[in-house]
Amino acid sequence: MRYSYYPGCTLKTTATVLEESALESARSLGIELVEQEEWQCCGAVFPLATDEMAAFLSSVRSLSAASEAGEKLLTLCAACHHVIKRANHVIINNSDVREKVNNYLELDDYYGGQGEVIHYLEMLRDELGFEELSSKIKQPLEGRRVAAYYGCLLLRPAKIMQFDNAENPSIMEDFLAALGAEAVDYPYRTECCGVYLSVNNEEIVSGMVDKIISSALRYGAEAIVNACPLCHYNLLELQKKTPEGEPTLPVYYFTELLAEALGVNSTVKDSAAG
Amino acid sequence: MKVTTENLRSNIIKDIAEISGENVAECYQCGKCTAACPVNQAMDILPHQVLRLLQLGLADEVMNCKTIWICASCFTCAGRCPRDVDLANVMEAVRVILLRKRDSTMLKAEDMPEVLAKGMPEQGIVSGFRKYAK
Ligand code: SF4
Ligand code: SF4
Numbered sequence: 001m002r003y004s005y006y007p008g009c010t011l012k013t014t015a016t017v018l019e020e021s022a023l024e025s026a027r028s029l030g031i032e033l034v035e036q037e038e039w040q041c042c043g044a045v046f047p048l049a050t051d052e053m054a055a056f057l058s059s060v061r062s063l064s065a066a067s068e069a070g071e072k073l074l075t076l077c078a079a080c081h082h083v084i085k086r087a088n089h090v091i092i093n094n095s096d097v098r099e100k101v102n103n104y105l106e107l108d109d110y111y112g113g114q115g116e117v118i119h120y121l122e123m124l125r126d127e128l129g130f131e132e133l134s135s136k137i138k139q140p141l142e143g144r145r146v147a148a149y150y151g152c153l154l155l156r157p158a159k160i161m162q163f164d165n166a167e168n169p170s171i172m173e174d175f176l177a178a179l180g181a182e183a184v185d186y187p188y189r190t191e192c193c194g195v196y197l198s199v200n201n202e203e204i205v206s207g208m209v210d211k212i213i214s215s216a217l218r219y220g221a222e223a224i225v226n227a228c229p230l231c232h233y234n235l236l237e238l239q240k241k242t243p244e245g246e247p248t249l250p251v252y253y254f255t256e257l258l259a260e261a262l263g264v265n266s267t268v269k270d271s272a273a274g
Numbered sequence: 275m276k277v278t279t280e281n282l283r284s285n286i287i288k289d290i291a292e293i294s295g296e297n298v299a300e301c302y303q304c305g306k307c308t309a310a311c312p313v314n315q316a317m318d319i320l321p322h323q324v325l326r327l328l329q330l331g332l333a334d335e336v337m338n339c340k341t342i343w344i345c346a347s348c349f350t351c352a353g354r355c356p357r358d359v360d361l362a363n364v365m366e367a368v369r370v371i372l373l374r375k376r377d378s379t380m381l382k383a384e385d386m387p388e389v390l391a392k393g394m395p396e397q398g399i400v401s402g403f404r405k406y407a408k
Contacts, residue, residue, distance in 0.1 A: 008397075009396045009397065009400070010395045010396045010397040013395070013396050014393065014394075014395040014396060014397075015395060041400065043400065043404060044397050044400035044401040044404060045347065045400075045401045045404045045405060047404075048294075048347065048362060048363045048366035048367075049293045049294070049363075049366050049367060049370045050292070050293060050294070050295045050363075051292075051293055052370070055404070077397065079397050079401070152346075152347075152348040152349055152350070156348070156349035156350065156352070156353055157349050157352055157353060157360075158353055166353055167353070191312055191350075192312045192313075192346050192348035192350065194313075194346060195346050195347070195348070195398075195401065196346075196398050196401035196402045196405055197313075197344070197346055198394070198398065199381065199389060199394065199398055199399065199401075199402035199406075200380070200381060200402065200406065201344070204313060204316050204344065208312060208313070228397075229395040229397050229398075230395055230397050230398045230401065232395075233393060233394060233395050233398060237392060237393060237394075
């Protein structure tokens, strides 16, 4: 299994742990992730205004390069995945945008949406298979009660993302079960964490994070996992505002638990330190 | 607040329709969007009210509300709407119309080192500038 890999800006800066644990785990699973020679920032948010095309040109460049290489484009960051998936959807469904983008980019091959973007979790579920993954686990996370936090970007809009049932997803719980952990079911797992509001409106985000964390705690979670650097930051940093003595939850990227269960986490820690 | 044909035919109402790609007339005010919205308690006009005001051509009220800046583009409302109205797109259209005016930028680059120092990921900064600045 070989994929063109799109890291995105944040995995090269603040969220190196996400990238390193994912790459180490892939290596140990025999999955080849080849970083694209050229990639640019996806723009972090999908342009919802119908007249803003420039904001997803970088997605089209990466999709088309992967498709020319005959590979799927693999993402890790939920935001990159969201933007690239939606950009491809527009290219497929809007002929006017498609023509303009092709005229502007002058790619070797006409890009009509023939590329495919796949998230790391989808790759584990649909291409490797959770059963196969579970057979490769060296240190099962037995007895660990973990809350899966989905947030918004992987799930919604459901018709376009087609990631899982947006109202009642199970991919992360199934993933946790494959690692031998116990997935905690709690009501706030698909609720928004506040995203970029924390840049200038921390107070609102604190309230949102508090609802998610206290709900997970109430249902007996001892850790929470996610797939988005901004969710990660909000869940981790805004928990620091929790009054002293109140319980808090450690926050991990899903790939950190994967690396641990595959027994490659020591390598991850070494590379993170070096 | 006055409903007039002038208001209903105003350029702003047309611009919002064009930029968002949404037809606000489809909304039948069931309120599901508002019930689903995770930040509704911080809003001055509730999500379904935004649509009602636009249906009545009262764009000014919407252009001046806090709500559009508090909407987190979480897409929950759109997923629950029985009329297939994507409110996140409507909120974005109002924001970009305002942001495309001169001097409307709401974030300052010089404030960002402090935000970055807290550990804010680049994704957050880029998202913030895409949503609050032009
Ligand atoms: S859910 Fe849809 S139809 Fe109901 S009030 Fe909101 S926008 Fe209108
Ligand atoms: S997209 Fe905006 S209005 Fe809709 S539910 Fe989310 S925050 Fe509320």
